[in-house]
Amino acid sequence: MRIIAEISRWAIPLLLLVIPVLAYLRNVPVYESFVAGAEEGFKTGVRILPFLIGMLVSIKVFIDSGALDIVSHYLQPLFAKLGLDPNFAAIIPLAIMRPLSGSGALGVATQLINQHGPDSFIGRLASTLQGSTDTTFFVLTVYFGSVGIKKYRYALKLGLLADFIGLIVSVWIVTKTFY
């Protein structure tokens, strides 16, 4: 695990060094090429702005209204019936929040970890869940929006399926590994 952590730490500095040097040695006008590429980044950023705003407004109004709490409140008895740890209910807001908003989910996960302790069942489950699922809605709107795709076909269902599998396996593996 330490090796992987070191690779993560070195990856960006090494890329920043190796790519320009390699390009220079191959007679690429390094600075001019960099700027030409960077310009594309600017255009993409501007293009995705409306999609970002649209999605964020809808998500934030939904969450701030307390609707998320109502949904998780009604889901709790269902999970109790399935015979899951009674503590498990605390994870529901995070599970619902995760596909919607990355920063929102990180906020909920941090709060859960601090409240229940990082080495509690909920703390470990929240940590695992945070790392194993993604902000599917967000990625889809931004990525598709940036190139003008209007019909998503089965992409959303597939992404949400992956998140759901991530949730189920997280519960199973955390229980199996630590308890």
Next chain:
Amino acid sequence: MVNLIWLLMLAIGIIVSAINGHIESVTASAMKAAELGVEVAIELIGVMSLWLGLMRLAEEAGFIKGIARLFGPAVRRLFPSLKPDSPALGAIIMNLSANILGLGNAATPFGLKAMQELQRENPTPEVASPAMITFLALNTSCITLIPATIIGVRLKANSANPTEIIGTTIVATGCAMTIAIIVDYLIRHRRRK
């Protein structure tokens, strides 16, 4: 479906706020979210410019082509509709590598670049191509070896072992990714018949 979800989240949020008697919070939330959208986009422009600038250098130096040739055979199996020398392959590989290493900031620019390349090969510009859907499924369920942010949170909360969740995270995300790829394959197979 996205249209409906977007509308439902907005409408339900407003109705719940009204019932709970804090309708004014809708205004604050909406304004704040709009501002946040601009902030996120501006930040993204910075990182995107840096990475796409570097990517252009890598392309012109022949670096991307080399990587695509190295990892291409495995990745190409997942994207049978792409041409073998498609420029999308390089960007897809860079995006997945950044995801795997947990370099969240670097992954998005490569991902958007890959999307643009995929769009160039898309015969129906307004409809998502199968390759795009496969790419997004891979992207949102991709294995992360180092969930750096959450390890940081655990460290701050005085965990006895902040990195102990790396193993469980890899298993969970690995299962999610495998099933997403299998289901995607099955859907594509059925639709072609």
